[in-house]
Amino acid sequence: MSVQKLDRNIFQRLFGLCATRKPSRQEAWDASEGKITLDLKAVPELNSKGSAVRIDGKGVKVPVLVVHGDDGEYRAFQNRCTHGKRALDPVPGTNTIQCCSVGTSTFSYDGSLIEGPAKGPLTVYRVDQAGETLTITLK
Ligand code: FES
Secondary structure: OOOOOOOOOHHHHHOOOOOOOOOOOHHHEEEEOOEEEEEHHHOHHHOOOOEEEEEEEOOEEEEEEEEEOOOOOEEEEEOOOOOOOOOEEEEOOOOEEEEOOOOOOEEEOOOOEEEOOOOOOOOEEEEEEEOOEEEEEOO
16 A cells, blocks of 8 residues: 655655644643543634644643544544654545654554654544534543
């Protein structure tokens, strides 16, 4: 299986500049007691399949990537590549998550490594959806 690369230029790859942005409305999510709650109505960045936002701050110890998968399901990952801890992006239309760095380690939605220099799988967090609210349970 050949892995599709997200279209990024060499400088973005060298400096590890990910394509995924933080939610434009920071009040759209909150964190407490090991859980992140996110109001989908307030995060238009997650409207389309293959989209994502990155979550950090508000006491969250490790950054989190929230993905609206190509299959319509929401997923959450520790937003650190297991090679050099660079951030991750979804590759729309491929059911994969990819490191933003030059190595482009690529992972499946279950976190397993498909290709690249990463040392192991991604940490995948449990996501529960109730209506328009996502609850992500951090391990
Ligand atoms: S940091 Fe991800 S491939 Fe190197």
